[in-house]
Amino acid sequence: MIIDKDNGFEIIIGKNKLLSHSKENPSIFLGYGKEKIDMYRGNFDINDYLESRIPLRNFNIAGNIISFYEDGKTILKMEIKDNEITFENYSNYNRFWIRLNATKNEDIYGCGEQFSYFNLRGKIFPLWTSEPGVGRNKKTYITWLADVEGKAGGDYYTTNFPQSAFLSSNMYYCIVDSSVYMKFDFSHVDFHEIEVWDIPKRISFITGENYLEIISKFNKYMGIQPKLPEWILDGLILGVQGGLEEVNKKLEKLSEVKINALWVQDWVGKKITSFGKRLFWDWKVNEKYYPNLKEYIEELNKRNIRFLGYINPYLIREGELFKEADKKGYFVKNKKGDTYLIDFGEFYCGTIDLTNEKAFNWYKEVIKKNMIDLGFSGWMADFGEYLPIDCVLENGDPKEMHNMWPVLWAKLNYEAVKESGKLGEIVFFMRAGFNGIQKYTTLMWAGDQLVDWSEDDGIPSVVKSFLSSAISGIGYTHCDLGGYTSLFEVKRSKELMKRWIELSAFSPVMRSHEGNRPDDNIQVYSDEELIEYLKKMTEIHSYLKDYLLYYIDEYQEKGIPLIRPLMLHYNVNSDKEYLLGRDLLICPVLKENTKNMEVLLPEDEWINLWTKEKYNGGKYVVNSEIIPVFYRASSKFKELFDNL
Amino acid sequence: MIIDKDNGFEIIIGKNKLLSHSKENPSIFLGYGKEKIDMYRGNFDINDYLESRIPLRNFNIAGNIISFYEDGKTILKMEIKDNEITFENYSNYNRFWIRLNATKNEDIYGCGEQFSYFNLRGKIFPLWTSEPGVGRNKKTYITWLADVEGKAGGDYYTTNFPQSAFLSSNMYYCIVDSSVYMKFDFSHVDFHEIEVWDIPKRISFITGENYLEIISKFNKYMGIQPKLPEWILDGLILGVQGGLEEVNKKLEKLSEVKINALWVQDWVGKKITSFGKRLFWDWKVNEKYYPNLKEYIEELNKRNIRFLGYINPYLIREGELFKEADKKGYFVKNKKGDTYLIDFGEFYCGTIDLTNEKAFNWYKEVIKKNMIDLGFSGWMADFGEYLPIDCVLENGDPKEMHNMWPVLWAKLNYEAVKESGKLGEIVFFMRAGFNGIQKYTTLMWAGDQLVDWSEDDGIPSVVKSFLSSAISGIGYTHCDLGGYTSLFEVKRSKELMKRWIELSAFSPVMRSHEGNRPDDNIQVYSDEELIEYLKKMTEIHSYLKDYLLYYIDEYQEKGIPLIRPLMLHYNVNSDKEYLLGRDLLICPVLKENTKNMEVLLPEDEWINLWTKEKYNGGKYVVNSEIIPVFYRASSKFKELFDNL
Incomplete structure (x- = not known):
């Protein structure tokens, strides 16, 4: 007015x-x-x-x-x-x-x-x-x-x-x-x-x-995200790589842990750079490392384990798909009209021109043929942020399309899944986004954390990512269990790994990541203590399946995200805690060596998930050797929580 | 038009x-x-x-x-x-x-x-x-x-x-x-x-x-700077401190070196901070460390050694002068009307309000009475850059006066010297400046270098300071021989000290500085080799006196600075070399471990000062175990150089 x-x-x-x-x-x-x-x-x-x-x-x-x-x-x-x-x-x-x-x-x-x-x-x-x-x-x-x-x-x-x-x-x-x-x-x-x-x-x-x-x-x-499939709530998505033999060995080590899927990034083969092990960005199965992958996936599926892969909107210059796309003129061009090669860190790639309808459809077919037809139940749909503004597109101004690129990338993945009739079954997960990503992306993840405790890029940044995503229209998000970036002297500690296992267990989706330098860093399968903790936390996560399903339905219907900042239900706020669904209050441990910590409980009746002690609203110092989690006494899932 | x-x-x-x-x-x-x-x-x-x-x-x-x-x-x-x-x-x-x-x-x-x-x-x-x-x-x-x-x-x-x-x-x-x-x-x-x-x-x-x-x-x-006195060309100004006994000891150690003045910063006493030894900013002689200073100076003068001190436009809260100035309302005020205390690093000071005529004159009298009357032949007139814009001045807007502060500070020192009838005899040297500083300041120095080889703050930055000052109306400048700032792990090496001795010898004025952490760093008097090198270079510097005097006169008359960028006389340029006067080409060694280096000689006939080899214009690799210096074959001082 x-x-x-x-x-x-x-x-x-x-x-x-x-x-x-x-x-x-x-x-x-x-x-x-x-x-x-x-x-x-x-x-x-x-x-x-x-x-x-x-x-x-x-x-x-x-x-x-x-x-x-x-x-x-x-x-x-x-x-x-x-x-x-x-x-x-x-x-x-x-x-x-x-x-x-x-x-x-x-x-x-x-x-x-x-x-x-x-x-x-x-x-x-x-x-x-x-x-x-x-x-x-x-x-x-x-x-x-x-x-x-x-x-x-x-x-x-x-x-x-x-x-x-x-x-x-x-x-x-x-x-x-x-x-x-x-x-x-x-x-x-x-x-x-x-x-x-x-x-x-x-x-x-x-x-x-x-x-x-x-x-x-x-x-x-x-826009509301496509519904998350049930299978993803039931166990851990295990991030492993290194060829079939290696993958099987790791799976064997974790035979006691409930695993719902293997996430195998290097199904396309590898490239070693100074940053770490990178993938060979030519999106077709590497027969040397993954022989008879289709059959392998079928066998996995029989054991109720799915197979997830990896893709992004770029093609490495040395790959076969690059040759094909280049010949067809499907890449983003430079001002001279040649394919614009982008430096991704010791290797160069072409960017599929997502504003070119033919290129868009061709790339969709690559996903369908090379991934979905092989039996993939999902993939990391990585990147989308690298469009330079001095490029030439089939349609549109790069200054406007730069931010839209992740949305086009999400749309492409969405359509590939939808056209295959697999929406609600296949899950691809993205880190990049912009206005409008919501209706296309099946799942987000919180990007590449440093494997440390630092406020702006370590484990504390995951919580802020969860909270801000929830406010920004994202119903389903999760994070790399264990973090990602190990550079200079920064390496995962066992303690950090345990805290990340807990945090992931009390998030919508559990997915482990070996990180950019797997060999230099501790892994979930590195020792018995970690395996034991992972087993326990994966069981608890799976135990929450019915509870989470209820709130998945609520999100689909009402648009209320699974992860909720306290302010959505209470007159307080925090950038260190969140609600998972309506009734679970999660207080992740974000600092090293924290045996006890202060938690903020909003005005309500709360029960400590581990000790069953009762609390009213207020600040309390509680034992935090295990992640402090509380549930509402008035929850319709009270019995479920009581029996944990 | x-x-x-x-x-x-x-x-x-x-x-x-x-x-x-x-x-x-x-x-x-x-x-x-x-x-x-x-x-x-x-x-x-x-x-x-x-x-x-x-x-x-x-x-x-x-x-x-x-x-x-x-x-x-x-x-x-x-x-x-x-x-x-x-x-x-x-x-x-x-x-x-x-x-x-x-x-x-x-x-x-x-x-x-x-x-x-x-x-x-x-x-x-x-x-x-x-x-x-x-x-x-x-x-x-x-x-x-x-x-x-x-x-x-x-x-x-x-x-x-x-x-x-x-x-x-x-x-x-x-x-x-x-x-x-x-x-x-x-x-x-x-x-x-x-x-x-x-x-x-x-x-x-x-x-x-x-x-x-x-x-x-x-x-x-x-504006043309007041003329530099002859005595300053004749030897080294030795920066020492630590009380009379200590000063005498160091002087004794350097008995073979031609010293024209002692520069004793801590004549006012000391204050220890985490940055290093700082002075006690209450501008009167500290009788404990410097008993009978007037007599001491008279005796020094008989030996043809002068005495220089230190002052700046701030007064430490704990000092006696502060009390007096505070009572008289001579300090810059805060918005409440109280004395504005400035943090100088673990101690607080008032700033003399140089826009207040009475304060200005009172501070001039402090200089006359506490320094000139005691027989000082000069001082470092330090600082001037710290005027905050949220202060209240007697006259003027701090946003306009901030940059003018160094000029007022120079004017105050200039008037104190002039009114004492000592212009052309007393030399004060400043690091701070702005438009108009030229007519007041008797000598500039190149500020506080790090005691290292870094391009932007180490010894190379001295040469850029010399060149840019020359273009900016400064006829007389010099630097801290040895650099100043030693912080974290940065400490003077012996090699750096030798390079700085050479550089200073081929600059208008040689003045050594013990630095902010004298005890942790090598000094010109630390070992025989350095003393020997200092002696030699001081002799060479003094040998150039008549040559420099000639160009001092030229500056006074024509405004052409003593240090000259190559571009003033040739169709080439460099930010690593300079002319000292018209005829000496100085190529300071600015990198570690440089036994040979490339020099750029402008089109002219040049003679290597050390080897007497002749060169035409061009680039040459020459021995640089000693600083490469060349003189013009056509110089009216050729004989002087020939006989060195």
Whole structure:
């Protein structure tokens, strides 16, 4: 609703006066900038030379439409309809800023998957899908080293899955309909400023009485993920590799552990780089390491074990599929019209042009033929963040398509699965995302953690990823059990591995990862103690199957995510705890050597899952030799929990 | 000269079309910004929230005056007279940008004392006097450590002595008359952009046929330094401390070395901090360590050895002078009206308000009474960079006075010396500076190098400091022989010490420094080999006295600095070599373990000072076990050099 004021106007959305504009204090600006966006292995250097930034002081209001003009000419029209503001651009400007009113104690969440902060207030968040970074904190030595050695350190905001949408504690969700580079600035006292490197089509708002209502509406608005299959709740997805013989050996070692699937990344063969063992990105079975894979999978299936693989939207120059795609002109091109080769760290690849319908369909067939037909029950659908802006696409501007790439990549996987009639059975999991990924991706995972305890890139960042994903429309997510990146002197400790086993057991999906340097790091199958702990935790995870199924149905119907920040149900908040479903409160152990820890219990009646002690809301120091977990005394699953 | 064009105008200065402005491509912008400038121990965090940046598309030309207007109202007037553009502001804007035309192969020098780059083209240079930084390169480990431990790492542009003036290879010097925060951006292909956080009063240009002519004019324009006394050329200024007994012991050790002065920083007593030994900033002799100092100095003088001390514009809270100044209200205040205490690293000080005439005069008397009357022949006039912008001054806005502080500090020292009738006899030396420092400061020094070989903060940065200072109006500069900062694991090596002895010998003034951690580092008096080398090099330095005196006179008369970049006399350039006077080419050894090195000899006839071998212009690999030095065969001092 527009309120016409002397010399200005206000826009009311729901209960909030979100925009206050006047000649003296304009809240909308247009300008012109020249960006420089360089990429090195998925890490971006982004700079803008800002030539102008013009406050739109002059305007007319006619009904729902506000026209802004400069030198007597209309440069921007803005239409307000219900909870939506649409824009029409009549200028040559390519930068847009809008300020929304902020209040003093307001909290902000969302912006996609965030690893360093859950509450975003006080910070600026650039939105550009990229490598998440190694260390992600300029004050840590690892980050500095990664920056110096490969521009790879990242920062508090670097993420595979940004999203131009945020939730305010003033009870609205704001969604900016654009996919160019954006910057959401929550650092000011009395306004939030949204910067868009283009004029956005639309800004939409979702309002409601409380967080739960808003999140439910928002998740439906963004799209509900395809339903997670039952089999994935029943045991552990074991990440192993090294050829059939090796895989069987590891499986044998874990014969006591309930395993629902093998996840075998190197089904395509390997390439050794200084970073670690990398896969040979030519998506067809490597007969040397995995002879008669189809038959092997069939036998596994008989034992109720599925087989998962790995793929991404790139093809290695030395592979056979590259040759075919290159010949057909299916790759993203450089300005000269040649295939744009991207450096992935000691090897070069072509990027399938997902805006080219023929290429898109061809790649779908690769998945169907080389993976689904072989009996795969899923795969990691990795990457999607590396589209450079100086490329040439079949359709569209790379500056707009960069952020959309993960969505196209998800859509491709989704269609391959759907067209094979396997939706709800096959699960592919992604780390990259952007607005709209939700309706396509069957499962997300929290990207590549460092195998340490660091706040911004170690195990604590998983919890923030879970929480921010939940606010960002993701119903189903999980993480690499054990973390991923081992670089420089950073190696997994046994203690960290145990904490990661617990954390994964109390998450929607358990999947172990050997990491980038399997031989240098401890593995879930390394010793008896770990195997025993994994067995126990996998049993507990499987025991929760009916409980999780109930909340999977609730997500499908109402859009309420499996992992829930406390704020969805209580008047408190935390970036260290979460609810799994409605009734389980998970307090993961995120620090080394923690025998006891303080937990925050929201106002309710809680029962300690391990000791069956009863608690009311409040802060308590509890034993944390095993991960502290509580269930609601009033849960309809109380008996299930009581009997654990 | 203004050339009126259809839809625009051009401004010609000398032979250059320096400004091209049109409605479509404006070159002048005004805007509004809100800065945030935080200081931690002399290191500044500077951020600007830019609200607007308006291209000044609309203008009228009337004679020499161009008026720019917005919404029909004049907001800026610009008058062009000879080589000067003056501005009159009629708006509330507080940001100003002007673009000067750039050419493709243009080189840029100046911007005060620069340690990382001599040629500034391709980079952006913020101009704000500050600590120079430890490491000064975000890619080095030392810089990272210094940043993490104390925000002290600095960057390629951090300097004690910025100056809002630059020299273009298109044969003009551009001087921006302002002292607020500025940013000179030489990173664009076809323009240089000057950003000023205020509307500047004036931009002046100095043009000429060649560099020498322009530098000569520029140096006279900025002011000529008071003449360096003869005594300073005759031997070494020995930096020692630790009380009279200790000082005498060190002097004894160096009895074979020609010493012209003792520089005793700790005449005021000491304070131990984690950084190292710091001085007790209460500017009066410490009778315990230096009993009967006046008599001691008189005796030294009889032996032709002078005595130099140390002072800065701050007073330690625990000292007696602080009490007096505090009572008299002579300190810079905070917003509450109390004395603004500045953290200097584990101790707090008041800043003498140099804009308060009474305070200024009182501090001058402190220098006269406590230093000059005692027989001091000079001192380090340290610091000047720490004025925070949230303080309250007797006169003036801290945002304008921050950069001017070093100039006021120089003026105070200058007046104290002048009023004592000792100009040309007493020498004080400064590291901090800004536009206008030249006419006051008797000698500059190159700030606090790390005691290592690093490009941005080690011995190589001295040469860039020498070169950039020479371009920036400084006739007399020198450096800490041995460097200053020893932190973390960085310690002086004997080899580095020898290289620094050589470098100092072939600079205007030789002065040794024990560094911030004297006990942990090798000293010039540490062993026989170093003493022998110091003796030899001091003799050579003293031998050059007549030669240097000749060029001191030339500087006083023509404004040509003692240290000269090759470009002043030749059609080549280097940031690793310099001329000392007209005829000596110095090629300092800036890398470890360099037995031979390549030198660049400009087109001329050169004679190797050590071997007497003759060379024409070109690149040669020469023996560098001793610093390579060449003299011109045509020098009027040839005989002097021949006989060395």
